[in-house]
Amino acid sequence: MENTKKREKTIYDDSLSGIFFHSGLMLFVMLLIACAAIGAVVFFTRRSDYKEGIKLIFFCLLMVIPCSYLLPLASLIKVWKQERSLGIYWKNRTDQELPEWERDWYLTCDRAGFILVHRAYIRHMKGSKAEIEDTGSYNRGKAYCAVFEDMNGKIRSLKFSSESVEKEFQQWYKKEPYDRGNK
Structure with missing residues (x-):
């Protein structure tokens, strides 16, 4: 059947x-x-x-x-650089049927842009930290950063709007199951 x-x-x-x-x-x-x-x-x-x-x-x-579309354009340029250095392209992925935590690409829309990272681009995770962003006299917020070393040996960070999304990214990297809920 x-x-x-x-x-x-x-x-x-x-x-x-x-x-x-x-x-x-x-x-x-x-x-x-x-x-x-x-x-x-x-x-x-x-x-x-x-x-x-x-x-x-x-x-x-x-x-x-x-x-x-300024921040999404910056995200798109980062993805293009990542694809070029990896030699692995988003359009060639075949893991759509797998659960999110087992996929090679991590994708989320966050902070008025999107985050798209391939697992092979990350050599190893360095940790995470919370940054206080002062965007004005009355507007303060926190950004949660996942810090990692990329395949070229450069230290990079990904900024997330909440701690839960940053933890989700950490779980994705470790291939641990997570549930996005109603996003």
Whole structure:
């Protein structure tokens, strides 16, 4: 008998361009909503500087795409460098049917970008640390870093938004089972 059970399609099944598009989409929509709110304020206040308001709206709309896809572009460039140094490419993977912790590639969308790392790129893990990021006078946050030595002997770190995602990465590297839950 043939197994007719279909596996649910995830972001792991997408191409690099699909991952790039998906990871910047949420910020793109949020910035688009902000532009719409600015536009509504400009149109409903009916001030004498109406033309300046239209210029502001056009400026916001022009900045939406570059601002929302800047971090995903940086992630994409890191993946391209990794693929080139490994000689192993994302498009050639065959491990989609395996559980996440047994796959060769680790993929997660985090911190307005995405993290994509091949297991062979990591020579060994050095540890983890938490960094306090001061992004403004009132805005402070923590970044959780997994520090590792890459295949070229360079010390690198991956920043995660939460400790649980960083622990998930550590478990993936050790090939220990984990459950992403409802992400």
